[in-house]
């Protein structure tokens with residue numbers, strides 16, 4: 001296991017924001033549209049051949065809330081659920097959130113009305129990916145696995161009470177933690193460690209993580225067909241083409257996208273988006289894991305430089321925040 005670097009912290013946060021911004025332009029689109037987008041405009045942007053590169057660079061709720069989580073960790077020096085809950089309530093109350101998820105929206109309204117942080121979360125069976133999509137900074141900040149699991153769970157249950165959503169948050173934080181520390185990605189060790197870390201929250205989720213071993217040996221079309229229905233009750237269809245915001249398939253697809261090409265950020269984000277569905281979130285989670293593994297220099301710089309939140313919290317601000325998080329985590 002190698003020692004984490006400042007570049008990996010920045011790579012994780014910028015990697016998340018860039019994946020999110022790229023996916024945002026096709027959020028909720030069906031598979032065929034996303035396939036055409038990845039093989040058309042995205043390739044041209046990557047090659048620097050189309051000047052409206054990556055749209056506006058605007059990232060969405062996934063990365064806005066991950067950024068707020070990182071700010072909270074830096075300011076508090078630890079995970080403080082009351083501070084983070086206040087930040088979630090504020091970004092919704094001030095209407096700064098972009099592409100809101102309804103479970104998070106309703107929890108934010110309850111927080112604003114005075115509910116305690118551990119009472120406001122949306123109850124099961126709602127089990128969206130809203131708590132997983134923002135969990136990456138937890139994987140950067142903590143170097144103790146039990147503390148990481150607890151913090152990923154606690155930040156998650158502010159908005160999502162279903163244990164599957166917490167398991168998804170633990171999976172993303174654990175993936176960032178492991179990707180940053182493994183010099184070379186050993187796929188089966190990576191999968192089994194994430195399964196172990198999620199099993200404490202939800203054993204069914206951990207079983208779905210283990211499916212990755214089989215899916216990684218399948219052609220992409222077969223892998224997505226398998227992963228899209230993980231955790232879905234037999235006979236129930238969600239009508240998404242292809243990866244829905246349900247926490248199980250969207251988190252597993254993000255892990256798959258990273259593991260398919262662990263040494264190539266761009267290819268991983270393309271895999272996340274090309275199959276359609278909740279692609280801003282799958283690309284955000286994939287981008288965070290890949291950026292944590294490879295570091296900031298592995299991202300396409302001419303596209304990364306464009307990320308912003310309505311003209312503020314741009315590339316330089318985010319890199320500076322990630323560097324402060326690195327210093328705080330090492331000193332802390």
Ligand SMILES: [Mg+2]
Nearest residue numbers: 060061062099
């Ligand atoms: Mg979003």
